[in-house]
Amino acid sequence: MSEITSEEIDAVCNLVSDLCGICWDESKSYLIEPRLGSLLEQANCENYKDFTRKVRAELVPGLKEQVIDAVTTNETLWFRDESPFEALRHKVIPELIDDKGTSMYPKRFRVWSAACSTGQEPYSIAMAFADTISDIESWDIQILGTDISPSAVEHASQGIYNELEIGRGMDSSHLMKHFVNRGKDRQVNEKIRSMCRFEQRNLHDSMAGLGPFDIIFCRNVAIYFSPEDQKKLFDSLASVLTPNGWIFVGSSESLTRQGPQWQAQQHCRSNCYRPNMEVQNA
Ligand SMILES: C[S@@+](CC[C@H](N)C(=O)[O-])C[C@H]1O[C@@H](n2cnc3c(N)ncnc32)[C@H](O)[C@@H]1O
Structure with missing residues (x-):
């Protein structure tokens, strides 16, 4: 050619x-x-x-x-960067459980893995919940995984992974606990899959009708967008996050340039932010 x-x-x-x-x-x-x-x-x-x-x-x-x-670049792995999942287990989930204690739905969590690729991120989040909450079956936890790539969403919905994919970040303890054999492959078990659902969605489309979410993972996707589109994206995400919610971005990403409405949180070296209530209420 x-x-x-x-x-x-x-x-x-x-x-x-x-x-x-x-x-x-x-x-x-x-x-x-x-x-x-x-x-x-x-x-x-x-x-x-x-x-x-x-x-x-x-x-x-x-x-x-x-x-x-x-x-699209669907590069992903289990428990990517580890620190966000450590922060979930040791800080975010326990603090949100305390916050929710007196609310109308004390045992309900809504989480969004925006740009979930082939599902490793939302399933890792579900496993972090299972690690943290012993009676998880009695909680109402929904993790929405969305991505623009139809084949990635299809792969995520099936929850079936080959040896190479499993080898990228999955440890033997979670593997034993949360997977079943499917020939040479492994499938995420029903307990974890029942917490997750998947949809094809473009992050540039309106988010009306979504949320509110307690936790949003929007990791390693905004890097592909223009600075104007990044600003629009994080403004839209703010509108579907609860006032005391948490947002996680990729290890090379930051919300500090998006203005004072985001407050950086320090925990386990994870890149996470909460809405700045002083700015929101001003
Ligand atoms: C590098 S992967 C990141 C996956 C996962 N968040 C992680 O950190 O491991 C980026 C994903 O963003 C998705 N993506 C790219 N543009 C998008 C858009 N406009 N709306 C939704 N997803 C998009 C791609 O299909 C791809 O699966």
């Missing part, structure tokens, strides 16, 4: 931005061929301008979803 022209690069970058809010520019043009080359061939397109036109017009059934799958 001939070299990709700058017009084609622009057309692809605009498409990726419109579909997922992911910021691609000239510097990311090296990703175009490996990620989209085979889809371009399958769709019988001569060049990327033609390809983006077909995707936008939805002329090929399922092509838009395949493009979303191809341009």
Whole structure:
């Protein structure tokens, strides 16, 4: 195939931005061929301008979803960075249990793993709850996992992982406790899966009707968005978080640039924040 022209690069970058809010520019043009080359061939397109036109017009059934799958990076692992899960076990869950003691629903938790990829993050959160609360079956805990990638959401819903995936962060104690064998693979057991449900969702869409959540994990996804879109995202997340809720971001991410409405919390080196009530009430 001939070299990709700058017009084609622009057309692809605009498409990726419109579909997922992911910021691609000239510097990311090296990703175009490996990620989209085979889809371009399958769709019988001569060049990327033609390809983006077909995707936008939805002329090929399922092509838009395949493009979303191809341009997203679904890198994830169990108990990623460990410290957020230590903070959950030792600080966040115990403090929220105390806070909820006198509320109408003292045994109810609502959690959102926004950009959950293939499910390791929400299942790790469910396991951290199970580690912390001994009579977990008598609690009403719902963990919503969402992602824009249809194949990642499908994988997460099945909860089935191969040896390689299990090898990325899963320890033998949680493996024994929370998985069943499925041939050569392992499936997250019913007790943990019953706490989790999954949906395809674009984080740039309206969050009306979602929440309120006690805890939000929004980790390692905002890095792909423009600074303006990051600001919009965290403002929207603030609107679906309870006033004493917690939000966790990735280890290389920070909310300090998003303004004074977020207060950094120090625990187990985790990158977590709570709404700043002084600013909210001002
Ligand atoms: C690197 S993974 C992070 C997964 C998990 N949060 C973690 O930290 O391990 C980033 C995920 O963000 C998802 N993503 C990218 N853009 C998105 C968008 N606009 N809305 C929702 N999810 C998005 C991708 O599909 C991918 O699964």
